[in-house]
Amino acid sequence: MLGDLTSDFIAAPFMRRLNALVGLSDDDKSAILDSLTDARTARPRADLLRADDVIDGLSVVLEGFACRYKLLPDGRRQIVAFLVPGDFCDLRVLVVERADHAVAALAPTTTASITRDRLLSLVNTRPRLSRALWWSTLVEDAILREWLVNVGQRAAIERVSHLLCELYLRLEAVGLAADGRLELPVTQSELGDALGLSTVHINRTLRELRGQGLLETNGKSYFIRDLARLARVGIFSPDYLRVGRDLLEPRPDRY
Structure with a gap:
C-alpha cells in the first residue's frame, strides 16, 4: 500500500484514467489504491522490464514517461x-509469464506494482x-493499430502531427497537459524510433510544423497552437482514445 497523501497525489493520474473508462465506486478506488506496492523510481533510459523477464505482477506508471520497445x-x-x-506496463500479466518486449524509462519514472494474485482477486470480485x-486493454490495442497505420501509410508530417495530438489528449485526460x-x-531519435523516421526527418518535420x-x-x-488544425494535418480522430469528450473543437480562448 502506498499510503500517505503524497503517494495518493502521485497516483491521481492512474485513478483518473481508470475512472474515465468505467466509473468506479469509492470502494473500488480504495481497493486498487491499497493494492499498489513496491513503488520505485528509475532513472532515464533505464529498463523497467527486459524481454524474457518473468512477469510476477502488474506495474503502473505513476510519474514520468516510458516506452515499450523491441x-x-x-x-x-x-x-x-x-x-x-x-498507464499499465503490461496488462497481459494475467495470461503470460514472460515479457516479449522491453519497457524503458525516458525520464525519471516512478512505478508501483499489483501482485498477480491480488490482481486476480480484484478482477474476480x-x-x-x-x-x-x-x-484499458482495448484502448492499448486501438493505439497500437493507429501506430501501425502511422508507420505503414501516413506521410512524415501526418505521423508527427498524429502522435502529438494523441500524446496531448492522453496527458490532458490525466491532468498533465492543458x-x-x-x-x-x-x-528526436526516440520520436524517430516510434515513427519509423530518421532524426533528420523528425527535425525537418518539426521545423515544417513550426513554419506553418x-x-x-x-x-x-x-x-x-491550433489543435484542430494539427488534427486535420495528422488525419487524427480521438475516438480510439476514449477520452470522454471531443477535444478538437476550436477554442479561441485556448488555442
Missing part, C-alpha cells in the same frame, strides 16, 4: 508505445474494476 539482433530499436502516468482493466502545452521528455504556425517547441516543452 530490439533487433543488430541493435535497431522500434518503440511500439509511449507510456504516460496512469470487482466487476467494474474488471471492466476498467478490459477497456491549454495546448505539454512536456515530452523524448529525444501549428507548433512551438522549446527543448522538451511543446505548445500546440
